[in-house]
Structure formats: C-alpha cells, structure tokens
Amino acid sequence: MIVSELSPEELASRLASPGLRLRTGPVVTRIQSRLTSVVQGVALHYAHYAVEGEGSFADFRVRVASPHSLRRWLKPQVYFHFDGASPFLPLPANQAFAMLEWGLNWCVSNHCHQYLIIHAAAVERSGLALLLPGPPGSGKSTLCAGLASRGWRLLCDELTLLDLATGSVVPLPRPISLKNESIDVIRRFAPEARLNPPVHDTVKGSVAHMKAPEQSVIRGAEPARPRWVVLPRFERGATVSLEQQSRARTFMRLAENAFNYDVHGRRGFELLANLIATSDCFECRFSLLEDAVEALDGLARRT
Amino acid sequence: MSSLSALRWRTTPIDAIAWREWDGEYVVRSERSGNTHLLGPLAGRVLQVLLDASSALNSDDIAAELSDELAATDAAERKAAIEAALSEFKRLGLAEPVQE
Amino acid sequence: MEPLLLALRDPEALLGLKLPQWEVLVNQARRANLLSRVAAGFDRDGLLREVPVAPRAHLLAARALAQAQADAVRREIAAIDRSLAATGAPVVLLKGAAYLLAGLPAARGRLFTDIDILVPRAALAEVEAALMLAGWAGMKTTPYDQRYYRRWMHELPPLKHIARQTVLDVHHAILPLTARLKPDSAKLLAASRTLPGEPRLRVLAPVDMVLHSATHLFCNEDVGNSLRDLVDLDSLLCCFGNKKGFWPALSARAAELDLTRPFYYALRYVQPILNTPVPAQVLRDAEIGRPPSALRGLMDAIFFRTLQPDRAAATDGLASLARGSLYVRAHWLRMPPLLLALHLTSKALRREQ
Numbered sequence: 001m002i003v004s005e006l007s008p009e010e011l012a013s014r015l016a017s018p019g020l021r022l023r024t025g026p027v028v029t030r031i032q033s034r035l036t037s038v039v040q041g042v043a044l045h046y047a048h049y050a051v052e053g054e055g056s057f058a059d060f061r062v063r064v065a066s067p068h069s070l071r072r073w074l075k076p077q078v079y080f081h082f083d084g085a086s087p088f089l090p091l092p093a094n095q096a097f098a099m100l101e102w103g104l105n106w107c108v109s110n111h112c113h114q115y116l117i118i119h120a121a122a123v124e125r126s127g128l129a130l131l132l133p134g135p136p137g138s139g140k141s142t143l144c145a146g147l148a149s150r151g152w153r154l155l156c157d158e159l160t161l162l163d164l165a166t167g168s169v170v171p172l173p174r175p176i177s178l179k180n181e182s183i184d185v186i187r188r189f190a191p192e193a194r195l196n197p198p199v200h201d202t203v204k205g206s207v208a209h210m211k212a213p214e215q216s217v218i219r220g221a222e223p224a225r226p227r228w229v230v231l232p233r234f235e236r237g238a239t240v241s242l243e244q245q246s247r248a249r250t251f252m253r254l255a256e257n258a259f260n261y262d263v264h265g266r267r268g269f270e271l272l273a274n275l276i277a278t279s280d281c282f283e284c285r286f287s288l289l290e291d292a293v294e295a296l297d298g299l300a301r302r303t
Numbered sequence: 304m305s306s307l308s309a310l311r312w313r314t315t316p317i318d319a320i321a322w323r324e325w326d327g328e329y330v331v332r333s334e335r336s337g338n339t340h341l342l343g344p345l346a347g348r349v350l351q352v353l354l355d356a357s358s359a360l361n362s363d364d365i366a367a368e369l370s371d372e373l374a375a376t377d378a379a380e381r382k383a384a385i386e387a388a389l390s391e392f393k394r395l396g397l398a399e400p401v402q403e
Numbered sequence: 404m405e406p407l408l409l410a411l412r413d414p415e416a417l418l419g420l421k422l423p424q425w426e427v428l429v430n431q432a433r434r435a436n437l438l439s440r441v442a443a444g445f446d447r448d449g450l451l452r453e454v455p456v457a458p459r460a461h462l463l464a465a466r467a468l469a470q471a472q473a474d475a476v477r478r479e480i481a482a483i484d485r486s487l488a489a490t491g492a493p494v495v496l497l498k499g500a501a502y503l504l505a506g507l508p509a510a511r512g513r514l515f516t517d518i519d520i521l522v523p524r525a526a527l528a529e530v531e532a533a534l535m536l537a538g539w540a541g542m543k544t545t546p547y548d549q550r551y552y553r554r555w556m557h558e559l560p561p562l563k564h565i566a567r568q569t570v571l572d573v574h575h576a577i578l579p580l581t582a583r584l585k586p587d588s589a590k591l592l593a594a595s596r597t598l599p600g601e602p603r604l605r606v607l608a609p610v611d612m613v614l615h616s617a618t619h620l621f622c623n624e625d626v627g628n629s630l631r632d633l634v635d636l637d638s639l640l641c642c643f644g645n646k647k648g649f650w651p652a653l654s655a656r657a658a659e660l661d662l663t664r665p666f667y668y669a670l671r672y673v674q675p676i677l678n679t680p681v682p683a684q685v686l687r688d689a690e691i692g693r694p695p696s697a698l699r700g701l702m703d704a705i706f707f708r709t710l711q712p713d714r715a716a717a718t719d720g721l722a723s724l725a726r727g728s729l730y731v732r733a734h735w736l737r738m739p740p741l742l743l744a745l746h747l748t749s750k751a752l753r754r755e756q
Contacts, residue, residue: 057422057457061430083434113464248328252341263471266321269332269339273323337478
C-alpha cells in the first residue's frame with residue numbers, strides 16, 4: 001500500500017498513533033506526529049511511498065511534536081524525538097516538516113553503517129550513477145533537482161549509500177531540499193515539479209522541498225554503478241565548464257565528505273578507491289542551471 | 304649524515320599501509336594512525352620505494368632507485384626533496400628512522 | 404522479559420522473535436548503548452545469519468562501529484604509551500581500554516568513550532607534564548574547575564589531545580577524595596599485572612577489575628550507562644569466576660579495600676538482571692556490605708528502574724539516555740565535524756552535551 005491510498009483522515013490518524021511506517025529506499029521509519037504541517041508534508045512528498053504494516057520492522061522511530069508546556073502557545077516550537085530522546089534543540093513550529101527531513105537524514109547518517117555513506121546527491125542514467133558531492137552553497141541540490149527533472153533518476157539528494165560488498169549506490173529517494181534562490185530557479189526550470197510552500201527564516205534562509213519524481217520512488221530498489229563524480233560549483237555569472245579533476249584529489253574529497261569513512265577503516269579506503277578507479281571525475285562550474293544540465297547530459301552521452 | 308635517511312616500520316609493512324596511485328598522485332591510508340593522506344608524485348614514489356624495500360634505506364639509496372625518473376633534476380635538489388618527503392612521513396607517522 | 408535482557412542473557416532464545424519484537428530489541432539496545440554488545444553475543448554464538456535481514460543490518464552496523472572504536476582505542480593507547488615512556492611511571496589501564504588490551508570477553512562489542520588510566524599520585528605531576536608535551540591539553544580551564552579537580556576529585560581534569568581530539572582521564576585513585584569510601588590506590592597498583600607484549604602498560608588484578616567496575620557503577624553519578632556497566636560486570640564475573648580461588652579472593656579484597664557496599668550492590672543486581680552465576684557463599688559473604696533497609700529499598704527502586712531497558716517514549720531524568728550517548732562523542736571516529744552537522748542539522752539544533 002502507498003501513502004496516497006490512505007484517506008486524509010486515515011493518514012492523520014495513523015501519524016498521530018501508532019505512527020506511519022514509511023519506507024524510503026532500504027529504510028523503514030515509524031513516523032509519529034500530530035502536527036498539521038507534518039501531515040500535509042507527508043501527504044504531498046511521500047504520496048507514492050510504501051507504507052509497511054504493523055507486523056514490520058521499523059529501523060527508526062521518530063516523532064515531531066510540540067512540547068507539553070505553556071510554551072507551546074507562547075512561542076510555538078517543535079522537537080524531533082528519536083528512540084525516545086531528543087538529540088536536537090527545538091525549532092520554530094513552522095519548520096516542522098523541514099525538521100522531520102533533517103532528522104531522517106540524521107538517523108541514517110549516524111546509524112546505517114552497513115553502508116559507506118557520502119554526503120552527496122546522486123542521479124542515475126542507464127544504470128550508471130553520477131555523484132555530486134558538495135558542501136552548502138555549491139549548488140549540489142539545485143543541480144540534483146535539475147537533473148532529476150530532465151530524465152535522470154533521482155537516487156538521493158543528501159545521503160549517497162554505497163553497498164559495502166558491491167560498491168553500488170543503493171537508492172534513498174527522498175524530497176530534495178532547496179534553499180533561497182534555488183527555489184525560484186527550480187520553479188522556473190521545472191514548473192511541473194511539486195514543491196511545498198517555503199519556510200522562511202530558518203538557519204539556512206528560506207527552505208522548500210521538491211517532491212521526488214514518482215519513478216525514482218517506484219524504482220527505489222534498483223541500485224546503480226558509480227560512473228561519474230562531479231563537484232558542483234555554482235558561481236554567479238560564470239560560463240559553464242566541465243573540467244576534469246585529479247582522481248586522487250577527488251578521492252580525498254569523497255573521504256572528507258563521507259560520514260562514516262573511519263568506521264570502515266581499510267575497507268572504506270578500498271571501496272572509495274575502487275569507485276574512483278572506475279569513475280571519471282570533474283568539476284562543473286555553472287551559473288545557469290540549464291547549461292549545467294546540458295553539460296552533464298553531454299557527458300553521459302559521450303560515455 | 305642525516306638520521307632521517309634510514310627507515311624501518313614498526314608494524315608489518317605490507318598490511319599497515321594501503322595505497323593507490325592515479326596519474327602520478329597517491330592516496331595512502333596508515334593502519335597505525337588511521338589517517339588517510341594525499342601524496343604528490345615524488346613523495347608517493349619515495350613511499351613506494353620504501354614499501355618495496357626489504358631493509359631500511361637512506362636517502363642516497365632512495366635517490367638511486369629513482370635515478371631514472373628524476374634524471375632531469377640535479378643531485379643536491381633531488382636529495383633535498385627526498386629528505387623533505389621523509390621528514391613529512393615522520394610527521395605523519397608513515398615512516399620513521401631506525402635507531403642505529 | 405524485556406528483549407534486551409533476553410538478548411544479553413541468551414541470544415539463541417530470541418531467534419523465534421517476530422519482527423515487531425526485534426524492533427523493540429534494537430530500539431532498547433540502541434538506547435542503552437548496547438547494540439554492538441548484542442551483536443557480539445549473536446556473533447559469538449554463530450547466530451548472526453539466523454537474525455532476520457532487517458534487524459541484522461543494525462547489528463552489523465553496530466558491530467562495524469564497535470570494531471572501528473576498538474581500533475581507535477588501540478591507536479590511542481599506543482600514543483599514550485609512547486608519550487609516557489620516559490616518565491618510568493607505572494600506567495594502569497582502566498575499564499574498557501584494559502579489557503581490550505587484556506583480550507577479555509568484556510571488550511567484545513563494547514563501545515568506548517574516554518580512556519582512563521591510573522598512575523601513582525606521586526607521579527601525577529610528571530605524567531601530566533609528559534602528556535602536555537605530547538599534545539594533550541586540559542579541558543576544564545577555569546581556575547575553579549582546576550582546583551576542584553585537583554583537590555577533590557580522583558583525577559586530573561580531563562585532557563584532550565589537540566590534534567586527535569581524543570579525551571584522556573588520568574586518575575590517581577578510583578574514587579574522589581571526598582568519597583566516604585577510601586580504597587587504597589597503592590594496593591591496586593601493587594597488585595596490577597603486566598600485559599603480554601607490553602613493556603610498560605598494566606591492568607588491575609582480576610579481583611580489582613571487578614571491584615572497580617562495581618564501584619564505578621554504584622558510586623558514579625552518570626547512571627545513563629548503568630545497564631552497560633552492569634553488562635561489563637557480568638562479563639568479568641563470568642570470565643574470572645571459573646578461575647580457582649577467585650571468589651574467596653574477591654570477597655576478601657572487597658573487605659580489604661573498604662568496598663563492601665558497592666560489592667554488595669553489584670552482586671544484588673547483576674544476578675537477577677543478567678543471571679550471572681554467583682556462588683551462594685559469596686552472596687552470604689557480601690551481606691557484610693548490606694545497607695540499612697530503607698536505603699536499600701531506595702536503591703532497589705532506582706537501580707531496578709534504571710537498569711531495566713526503557714520501553715516508553717517518555718524518559719525521566721534517571722533513565723534519560725542522552726547522557727554518555729555515542730552520538731555525541733564523535734571524536735573517536737573523526738567524523739567530518741561541524742561541516743556536515745552544520746549542513747544537515749544546523750549547529751543551532753544540536754543540544755549541548
């Protein structure tokens with residue numbers, strides 16, 4: 001069963017209690033929340049995602065809730081609870097859905113050591129994966145959203161999961177988080193894309209999430225073999241360029257951007273080395289999203 | 304002359320250091336420190352020479368091994384560069400001088 | 404019985420569990436910082452492949468984490484050893500670091516936080532100087548904190564290595580100077596043992612390891628890891644309990660070191676909760692440390708509660724598992740620090756721990 005098959009009342013009721021068992025890629029999360037914005041966010045972004053039954057195994061149990069105190073009326077806030085504890089300070093209530101998304105990322109990046117996890121977006125074409133490791137401001141998510149709207153299958157936006165045995169990318173399709181100007185850029189670039197209303201004044205500025213394309217969810221169990229590693233570099237006014245990068249330096253960049261590289265020790269080293277050995281590495285400097293997407297399409301065609 | 308110029312490993316050489324090379328640049332992981340490093344072409348080759356050697360080597364020995372590759376540089380410069388690499392290895396825990 | 408306790412006592416009994424029960428187990432074990440320990444139990448009995456694939460992934464993940472931590476601890480100990488070689492002072496490893504280097508079952512699947520060492524009080528100044536030279540720096544920097552630690556506590560203020568960001572606690576006694584109990588450190592040092600292949604590092608004698616573990620558990624304010632500490636104790640008792648003469652020596656040593664009270668509690672709780680085999684005579688001997696009934700009732704209430712895996716979502720102060728959580732101590736694994744935390748969750752979100 002998928003989320004959209006639940007009526008709005010059923011969805012709200014299940015989220016309230018005992019929780020919605022949502023499958024995202026290989027991860028099942030029991031999500032609990034009574035907050036309207038969370039219910040709406042889930043209804044929108046997770047419409048096509050599978051719901052597991054009460055007899056299933058949930059990898060994580062999370063809850064997004066307001067505190068039980070007078071505070072909830074004076075200055076509305078929300079907490080993210082994981083396994084009963086709240087590891088984070090609260091956020092303003094209007095950021096509840098964003099908090100859920102950040103919290104889900106945190107759960108995976110801190111616990112899923114059955115994978116080597118890289119802080120990167122990834123998209124797929126013809127069974128081959130393009131990795132986009134990038135710090136904030138690099139344009140990673142904008143580029144990822146752009147590619148996912150132009151025929152590439154979204155594998156993930158933030159957390160690239162690498163299978164330890166095969167080195168393949170295991171998809172974790174989730175909403176793509178967009179900030180500030182990217183929101184408008186994507187609205188123009190992909191008018192058909194579904195975005196929830198932006199939340200303003202977060203620590204990162206304005207934040208909105210783009211719904212993962214349906215195909216990426218339906219095909220969420222299909223891994224992809226890494227083939228390109230592209231470091232995005234957004235630079236206002238820059239002419240688009242795709243410059244080959246040193247493999248060794250790209251290796252270091254991946255290791256630095258991996259959440260659990262050290263957990264895997266020698267094995268992590270070998271895994272990343274094999275990935276680099278069989279991938280072409282580039283830096284993509286761009287100002288206009290269209291140009292960057294076209295350049296990467298060209299790259300895929302040439303290979 | 305320099306005590307830096309002869310080296311030995313405290314742990315098993317083959318297992319303790321993992322490395323890969325692409326286009327002359329090296330990435331290296333030391334089991335002993337748990338750290339991963341990027342090495343340039345010269346440093347990488349020096350490390351390779353040490354890893355391949357069956358006994359401790361001094362900088363002249365290493366220079367001899369690399370003489371073909373470094374034919375274009377002058378001998379003093381070559382030795383200085385090698386010793387700089389060895390010094391860096393010591394700092395990084397990748398290699399160390401034997402106690403004579 | 405709660406799945407977590409069952410997993411600690413008898414992993415094989417869990418194999419018939421349904422997925423929702425596995426979910427409870429993983430949840431409880433994670434909260435108690437015992438998931439890797441549970442994984443080690445299944446591993447030891449060759450049962451990992453019998454675990455259903457979804458929960459098994461978590462056990463494997465926890466096992467990888469524990470292994471990485473153990474490797475990091477070994478590296479750190481080697482660095483500490485090198486730094487203190489010139490002082491000539493005996494360095495006794497305590498708790499997890501000791502179990503690891505001594506190859507004890509108590510180390511299997513254990514998660515580590517800081518490294519603790521015991522040195523003679525007379526050597527403290529020299530040890531501190533050598534560590535500073537090698538790159539450790541005091542973490543508590545206010546004069547008040549410094550005075551507090553040096554005067555009243557049983558250790559130097561915690562030291563952090565500038566480059567590696569690892570934390571080292573240097574003790575000269577196993578309890579604060581202000582504690583009512585005063586176990587004699589000189590005796591602990593005198594009875595300490597060397598380790599195979601290690602010229603300088605030492606560990607406590609088996610009976611002392613057990614008593615230190617008991618003391619740590621029952622005199623320590625950090626009750627967040629209580630079940631984890633009890634698991635250590637159980638493991639030590641099971642491992643040493645088979646050695647001839649161990650039990651009488653343990654009872655005698657508890658009296659000698661003035662630790663009969665924690666010893667009493669240790670046996671009182673480890674047996675019912677983890678089913679540790681303790682000879683009846685030893686339990687009788689330990690009665691000497693029994694507290695007045697009212698106090699005992701209170702301790703029972705606290706510890707049977709604290710030591711029970713917590714099912715409910717709401718946690719009170721005692722059973723709160725945010726303390727000592729491995730999620731916060733990322734320094735062991737050199738995770739790309741704030742860069743990623745910043746991006747994912749915003750620095751403003753992270754609770755100060």
